[in-house]
Amino acid sequence: MMKVSYALNKVLTAVARRHLMKDRLTDDDIAGHAVSADERTALTSGDIGTLYELGANPYLIRRVFRSRFKI
């Protein structure tokens, strides 16, 4: 079964529901969410590959970081 990070999906859902698309998240976007250090780094650098590996849902990755995708 694929890895699931509730913390990552919670913060990405919160951003997506504000209809925001980001190149990278800010500390303000993440404030109040219990993400790990690795998760924080991936969010603030917009590292979509690492976010996937850490258990972020790919539909949420796509919605929030749409500009990071070539297609």
Next chain:
Amino acid sequence: MAEVVAAALTSHAPLVTGKPDVSKPEMRDRLYAGFRELQRRLAAARPDLVVMFVNDHLQNFPYSNMPAFCVGLADGYDAPSAGGATLMRLTPRRLDGRPAWGTALLEAGLAGGVIDFAYSYEMDPWDELAVPLSFLMPEATLPIVPVYTNCAAPPLPTMRRCHTMGGFVGSFIRTRPEHERIALVATGGISHWVGTPQTGRINSEWDHWVLDHIARADLEPLLSLTHDEIERDGGNGGQEIRNWMAVLGAVPGWKGEALAYEPVAEWITGCATVWVHP
């Protein structure tokens, strides 16, 4: 007695209508022709109601509350909403729901102990309704009842469980005393990778394998597929063929005639339109 008078399977992707100009024109035209033929056949079947087997893309259900199956009990559904309309290049519109019908289905599932559906009085649909229905119901003349299956946030219900769920819906329809003509439409799939490191990949060989089995009503190899096998060969978007299994479960023995299949790279989706008939 109520009866199933039509069944169809289609893909959904926002770019099908949102960016028609970026695809190869001949592929787009063949797919659009497949949608139009589905629309013609659906209209000829004269349904009173369309039951839509679809999936959320984390628009509605968060990780704090994720149903496997959810019946829509809303009075209406934006297909698309004003926000989605811009991306999908469609006119915003609202389709009527049939909450009483959905409630009857929900209660039958709970009473029979077969399927414990969740339910929702308010949904925010995305392309799963708007894009295919822009072709199949260009005029908003028919009410819909959506049945949402979790195809996007693993762990997911098994393919066989989705087939069983559809079988229950089919039985529910056929035991209703009302004279109703019901159409069943599933949307999603076939192969596509969305938001993963393989975003943009399409596996047309697997797509044809899926379509060939549906054409023969040879479902056992499909129902035996595991989550990981689908993820490997069909991508996370390929998990949406659970919706197709539900419709096929509702009409045992019916066969799927692929009217169009186009692996449209620019829309990152293996796109199909399938008419299902006895």
